[in-house]
Amino acid sequence: MRNIALKLMYNGTAYHGWQVQKNAVTVCGTLEKAIASICGGPVHLTGCGRTDAGVHAEHYIANFRTDSRIPVDRIPFAINTHTPEDIAVKEAFEVAEDFNAIGSCLKKEYTYRIYNSRFKNPFYVNRAYFYPKHLDEGFLDRAAGMFVGTHDFAAVRSVGTETKSTVRTIYYCHVTRNGDLLELKVCANGFLYNMVRAITGTVLYAAEGKFAPEDIPGILERGDRSAAGPTVPPGGLYLTRLWYEDGRLNA
Missing domain, CATH: 3.30.70.580 (Pseudouridine synthase I, catalytic domain, N-terminal subdomain)
Incomplete structure (x- = not known):
């Protein structure tokens, strides 16, 4: 077989x-x-x-x-x-x-896309999260970087599939802009249920002044889901890269 x-x-x-x-x-x-x-x-x-x-x-x-x-x-x-x-x-x-x-699978990369413009774009419906208030990608990138490392990510998971541990290692988490399109890319050795969407919501909460980027490690340490940001909509989320020992299967 x-x-x-x-x-x-x-x-x-x-x-x-x-x-x-x-x-x-x-x-x-x-x-x-x-x-x-x-x-x-x-x-x-x-x-x-x-x-x-x-x-x-x-x-x-x-x-x-x-x-x-x-x-x-x-x-x-x-x-x-x-x-x-x-x-x-x-x-x-x-x-x-x-x-x-x-x-x-050794590690994965997800990308969350945000369409950051005053006016909605019908071509990004269900393909990116429409966010009309201007966002500073440098600030978002600083907040995203706070998730890098080995942590208990219970604060940014939704109740769903059972898992033995909520500890994961994030290798990079950063935000870039190309015109009106923002991309949050995060690579880890594994992800919890809704983890990337909750990370994105937490980064956006920081941008809205709900807390400082430097407060994010404390939120993770407390493991309090209610202290982090919301779970953003699914349409902006893409699985974009995978790593295997068999190199033929890598992105």
């Missing part, structure tokens, strides 16, 4: 997240149906992470096992003929038997 890894991307607006759900359309469920139709039977697809409803992925890795002998270079084309336009498989690779898309 072969272990096949897929490199794919999707616009998550129409889906209730990645994970299969009984009564909702999900990215994983849609892909499993497409793969089953070309492999001749049901497959179980393991994704690199559980993106929430409305969240996008510019780079995503998933793997499945199959007895099908279809050549790997034909798999993307075959799957894409059975998926909607908002899901696309870019490449397929035969990987080691013990490879697991989530367990083998």
Whole structure:
């Protein structure tokens, strides 16, 4: 039996997240149906992470096992003929038997996009968070930098999937601007439920004067979710980079 890894991307607006759900359309469920139709039977697809409803992925890795002998270079084309336009498989690779898309992932990068303009832009609906009050990207970057390091991130998680520990390591967290578009990029060895969206909301709270950037380490130390900022909407969030020992799968 072969272990096949897929490199794919999707616009998550129409889906209730990645994970299969009984009564909702999900990215994983849609892909499993497409793969089953070309492999001749049901497959179980393991994704690199559980993106929430409305969240996008510019780079995503998933793997499945199959007895099908279809050549790997034909798999993307075959799957894409059975998926909607908002899901696309870019490449397929035969990987080691013990490879697991989530367990083998070394670190991930998420990007949160904010459309910072006085006037809304219809082309960024469900693609970036519209924020009309001018933001100082230098100030935002200073606040974002306060999250770097190994911390207990309970203060910036929502109640959701159970986890043994809320301690994670953030390798970088910074904000840049390109015209009216702001991007908060954060890379870590793992993320808690809604963690990036809560980090972004906390950075925006600092920009609104609710507290100083230097207060953020104390908020993390106390682990008080109510002291941090809100969870911003999902449409601005993208999974943008992944790191694996198998370099073929990296962004």
